[in-house]
Structures are given as C-alpha cells and as structure tokens.
Amino acid sequence: MTKVVVGAADQAIISELRGMATEIEGAEIISYLESTTELSAYVARVRPDVVLLHDRLGPQATADVVREVTFRSPATSVLVVNTKGDLGGAIGAMEAGAKGVLSYPLAFDDLLSKFEAARGWSERMSGLLTGAVADSARELGRHGRLTVVAGAKGGVGATTVATHMAIDLQRKVAGIKVCLVDLDLQAGDVSAILDARRRVSIADVAKVSQDLSASTILDALVEHESGISLLLTPVQVAETEHVTASAVRAILSLLRQEFDVILVDGGSHATPAQAAAVEVADEVVVVVTPDVLAMRSYRRTVEAWESLGVRAEQELHVLVNRVSRDDVLNMDALGRLTSARLVGTPLPAMFRRLERGINARNPDEVNEASWWKGLERIGGEIGVHGAPTRTGPSPTSSKDKPKRRRGTRAKVRSEAGQVAVETVALVPLVIFVCLLVWQLGLTALSLSWAGNAANAAAREYAVSGDLGKANEAARDALPSGMRDAVRVAVDGDSVRVVTQVPVLCTGCGGLGEISQSSHVVEEP
Structure with a gap:
C-alpha cells in the first residue's frame, strides 16, 4: 500500500484529489494537512511515500516546502498541484526536488502517470537508503550517541547537568571522544561554567551548513583541558538567526561521525534549533525541579514538541534535580504527572556545594562524591555511559561489567529487602x-x-x-x-x-x- 499525504487547504482541491486517489490501485490517503508547518512535521514523523502539495498552501513557499520535505524524508516523492499557472514556480519546485507538477484543472491520466512514476521512485529510493544505512553501519561500526539535555524552564540546572556529565564521562572512560554542544542560543552558559573562550561558534558553522565538511566543524570546536570538545553559542545574539533547524541537523549528523558521545545543552526555550536536535537525538532528557512551576513549564515544552511532531512524551526521560525532604511534590507525585520515563536517580539539592565549582569555572572544584556517582548512574540509565568508544578500551574490562551489573542488582535487591523488613516491622x-x-x-x-x-x-x-x-x-x-x-x-x-x-x-x-x-x- 502506498501511503499518500495531501497538503492543501482548498476544499475543492482536496475533494478532487480524494476522488482521483480512490481510483488509483494501491494508493491510500492517510492524512490531509492544511498548513506547510503541519505538513513538514507530519512527513518527518510518518515518512509517507507520496505527498500531493497544493502550490497555494502556506505560509511557506512551495519550493521551500518541497526542499524541507525531501530533506526530512529523502524517500518521499512530492507532486505539486500548480493552480497558479506560474511557470517559474513550477520550475522552482522541480529544482527543489519535486518529482512532478500537475497542471490544473486536474486530469486523471496525467495524475496517474506522474503518481506511478513518483511511487516507483520512492520504492527504489527506500531500497537504496536501506542498503546505504546497512553499508554505512558495517563500515563505521556505529555512530555517535546523541543525547539532548533540556530544561523545563530556566534555572533548573540543565546546563550544569549536561556539562558535568560530559566531564565525568571523559575522565572515567578511557579513549572516549565526547563533544558538548551549547544549543541554548539565548542564554548559553557552557563557556562560563568551563571558562572556555570561543573562537568560532555554532553560528559560524551554521552559515556554511550547505557545504559542511568534517574538517570545517572540527576546526570550530574548542578543546577543553578536560579532554572534551565544545561547540559554543555566538557572543552576538544577532548571529543566532543563522542557526536554523536544517543547519542543526547537518551539524549534529557530522558530529555523530566524529565522536562517541554528543551531549547537547538544549536550553529551556522551544526554538526551531532545539526542536531539530530533539527530533534527531537518540535520547532526550528534560530536567525539572520538584515544584509546580517547573512541571507547568515542562508540560508546555512537551506540548510544543508534540505539536511539531518531533518527539512524543512517552519517548522522553525526566530527570528531577534539587530534591530535598521539604519538597511538596515527591517522586511518586511527579511520576503521576507525566507519561515519560522518570529517571530513577534524582539529584539532591546542592546549591552551596555546586556554587564553588561554578564560581571557580572549574567542575573539579565540586568534590561531592554523591554528585558524581549520581551523574554516573543517570548516564548509565539513559545510555550515555553505555556508549562504546572508537579509539580505546574502557578502563574496566568486559569481564568486570557483568560483575558491576550483578553488584548493582544485588544492591537493589538488598535495599528492597531492607525496605520490606522495615515495612513488616x-x-x-x-x-x-x-x-x-x-x-x-x-x-x-x-x-x-x-x-x-x-x-x-x-x-x-x-x-x-x-x-x-x-x-x-x-x-x-x-x-x-x-x-x-x-x-x-x-x-x-x-x-x-x-x-x-x-x-x-x-x-x-x-x-x-x-x-x-x-x-x-x-x-x-
């Protein structure tokens, strides 16, 4: 069955396309979208075989929509219904990647012939992409694990968590290559926490994202003394306009080829750049604090991502930071407020103990063992500490890993038994x-x-x-x-x-x- 999506707001066009599609064998219209924004998000999520696009659908221009659709789903064929009679627009759509232009009024024979050509192209491209992915996986062995750490709102500690997790991973796993990307374009603080001076920012890389190469992006990275690589935000706010969603996807795709682990500080604002990172990430961690304001902001963020079609709530991890005995919302209450996966290791409130490291711009000044052990357990739960390395073995051999897991399970069983005994008493x-x-x-x-x-x-x-x-x-x-x-x-x-x-x-x-x-x- 060929999955077809119609992008049109004109009911007459929708009615004609629906009637003709029912006469095409094996074609099924699965959705009708009435804006280009909805269409792009839906295509990225569902990846249909054919898109029938009305050239009057807004707000984006037809050529831009075609380019966006083919970028998000390379195996999707786009057919443009040209009701404007604009030859230049039709040529622009074809140059952007459309597989055909349907003249209006529609003729069934014209639609059928171009639809069959588009369907055949989609099937061949799907096969090629499947084979290319398999060949690439065999050649590279794996690709870097991408994790986005976003804050439900400003001040919940997402930047501190992402930065310290990257430092902890680098010093505990020998030979691992870690990159930390500051994508909080409005208030990025990674450079302040690590006392890193930026030469080239992510905005400079984004400007050349159409012709991006590995050497270009590696030249833009800042090598921190801890061993991690940093891609920082620009100093000038005006430069952030170059960091588009497509540029972020291209940058992160190249970073996957060069690093074992990529941690992204996604900030606390639902921007197109953040949404693009969330869409392509392996895991997304949303940092919250146990209070009502943070959970309300979390709900708004999740709804924004779901409306854009980039990530469902069930696919998220929620990390609770600054937990104390005086919290009104405990872990059980927070778990009932979200359908996401609640990280089992909450981080305690350590304002004064973390303040020393932040003021000194040196995470090594934080000497609380419980903080670093908590980050390691969280990294293991979300898959960051489980990422294999490219250039060297882990400091613990593979023989030690089962023992560590058994020890962890034994500890969990011991703690569970203790709780059971106390409850019985x-x-x-x-x-x-x-x-x-x-x-x-x-x-x-x-x-x-x-x-x-x-x-x-x-x-x-x-x-x-x-x-x-x-x-x-x-x-x-x-x-x-x-x-x-x-x-x-x-x-x-x-x-x-x-x-x-x-x-x-x-x-x-x-x-x-x-x-x-x-x-x-x-x-x-």
Whole structure:
C-alpha cells in the first residue's frame, strides 16, 4: 500500500484529489494537512511515500516546502498541484526536488502517470537508503550517541547537568571522544561554567551548513583541558538567526561521525534549533525541579514538541534535580504527572556545594562524591555511559561489567529487602495504634449510650414506680450487644445505670464497667 499525504487547504482541491486517489490501485490517503508547518512535521514523523502539495498552501513557499520535505524524508516523492499557472514556480519546485507538477484543472491520466512514476521512485529510493544505512553501519561500526539535555524552564540546572556529565564521562572512560554542544542560543552558559573562550561558534558553522565538511566543524570546536570538545553559542545574539533547524541537523549528523558521545545543552526555550536536535537525538532528557512551576513549564515544552511532531512524551526521560525532604511534590507525585520515563536517580539539592565549582569555572572544584556517582548512574540509565568508544578500551574490562551489573542488582535487591523488613516491622505498630484509636472512640460512644439508657430508665420509673420496667426501658435504649450486662438501681431521687464497655465491638466482651445517673422527675 502506498501511503499518500495531501497538503492543501482548498476544499475543492482536496475533494478532487480524494476522488482521483480512490481510483488509483494501491494508493491510500492517510492524512490531509492544511498548513506547510503541519505538513513538514507530519512527513518527518510518518515518512509517507507520496505527498500531493497544493502550490497555494502556506505560509511557506512551495519550493521551500518541497526542499524541507525531501530533506526530512529523502524517500518521499512530492507532486505539486500548480493552480497558479506560474511557470517559474513550477520550475522552482522541480529544482527543489519535486518529482512532478500537475497542471490544473486536474486530469486523471496525467495524475496517474506522474503518481506511478513518483511511487516507483520512492520504492527504489527506500531500497537504496536501506542498503546505504546497512553499508554505512558495517563500515563505521556505529555512530555517535546523541543525547539532548533540556530544561523545563530556566534555572533548573540543565546546563550544569549536561556539562558535568560530559566531564565525568571523559575522565572515567578511557579513549572516549565526547563533544558538548551549547544549543541554548539565548542564554548559553557552557563557556562560563568551563571558562572556555570561543573562537568560532555554532553560528559560524551554521552559515556554511550547505557545504559542511568534517574538517570545517572540527576546526570550530574548542578543546577543553578536560579532554572534551565544545561547540559554543555566538557572543552576538544577532548571529543566532543563522542557526536554523536544517543547519542543526547537518551539524549534529557530522558530529555523530566524529565522536562517541554528543551531549547537547538544549536550553529551556522551544526554538526551531532545539526542536531539530530533539527530533534527531537518540535520547532526550528534560530536567525539572520538584515544584509546580517547573512541571507547568515542562508540560508546555512537551506540548510544543508534540505539536511539531518531533518527539512524543512517552519517548522522553525526566530527570528531577534539587530534591530535598521539604519538597511538596515527591517522586511518586511527579511520576503521576507525566507519561515519560522518570529517571530513577534524582539529584539532591546542592546549591552551596555546586556554587564553588561554578564560581571557580572549574567542575573539579565540586568534590561531592554523591554528585558524581549520581551523574554516573543517570548516564548509565539513559545510555550515555553505555556508549562504546572508537579509539580505546574502557578502563574496566568486559569481564568486570557483568560483575558491576550483578553488584548493582544485588544492591537493589538488598535495599528492597531492607525496605520490606522495615515495612513488616511497622505493621504491628500501625495496627495497634489504629485499634487503640478505635477503642477510645467506642468508649466515648458507650458513655453516650449509657446516658441515654439512664434517662429512659428515669422516665419509666417516674411514671410506673416499677424498677423492673425501668430496667427494661434501659435495656431497650442500649445496643443489643450491651443489654445483657446492664443493671439499674435507684439511689434516692436518681436512677443509676451500670453497663460494660465493649471490646472493639458490641457483644465482644467487656473492658470495664461504666455508670451514668439520671434524676427522677416526679409526675404531678
């Protein structure tokens, strides 16, 4: 079945294309998109075989849309419906990569012949791309692992996490090649944290992204004393306009060929550049703090990515930073607020202990072992520490790795067993407290029942003067489980009722006697 997507906002065009497509064997229209933005995002996500594009669809120009579609999905054929009658526009669409132009009004024979040609080209290209990917994988062995670390909002610590994780990985895994890309174009702080001076920025590389080569991008990197390579943001904000989505894809694609691990500080703003990195990344980690504002910002970011079709929420990792005992939102509550995968190792609040390293512009000044161990565990969970190297072995041999995993599992089992034992030990105490509270409530209720019985007995004795009838009236005023133990006595001008306090429930035995008295009012 050939998957077809129609990009048109004119209902007449949509109706004609729908009617003709039903007569083409093996063709199925899977979606109708009414803007070029939606079309580009949908094609990147679904990768259809053929796109039927109306030349009046906006807001982008037809040639730009064709170029974007073919870039995002090289095996997709684009057929342009030319209703403007513009020869220059038709030529521009063909030069951009369209596989045919359909003249308007539409003729079925013309549509059928060009559709079959487009379908055949798509099938051949899909086969070639599949083979090329397999050959490339065999030749290179693997490609670098790309991970984006983005902040739900400013100030949650995403830059610190990405930077320190890159430093930690470089010094713990011998021979690994790590690149840290600062894609926070509005407020990038990687250079400040690492005291790195930029010569060439990502904006300079983006300017030549159409003719980008490995040597060009390597010349733009800053080699930090820790061993990691840095691609930094420009000093001038005006330069960031060159960092387009297509440029980011081209840059990251080349970095994959040169490095084992690429960590991207994606910033906290949903820009086209950030969205492009999120789209092509192997893993995306969103850093949040355990508060309502951060989770609201997280929700807005996720909705922006999903609307652009770059990444679903279920494909994300959520890392909780600055956890403390005073947090209103705990890990369980945060897990219920997202369908993403919650990273199992939260990072504790270490404001003062991290401040020293940030002020000194040297992460090595942070000497908290728990911080670095936490980053290593997080790296293992998201696959960063599991990335193989190109140039040398890991400091731990392959024989050690299973042992480390077994040790980790043993530790998890030990901690789980400890929690289970503590829980079992607490159960009797919890039950005892609950029973004590229940018995106190039942005792108070028994006093109330005894008072009602005394009032009933006093009334009956005042009317009849018969102690037996007064005893029957008192019994009737009590619950059935307390009637057998009731005694009624007359003390002068008062009637006293004595009964037993039930144990846990009426009729389950007596805990002790209680008595209540009521004054006898003589009838005139």
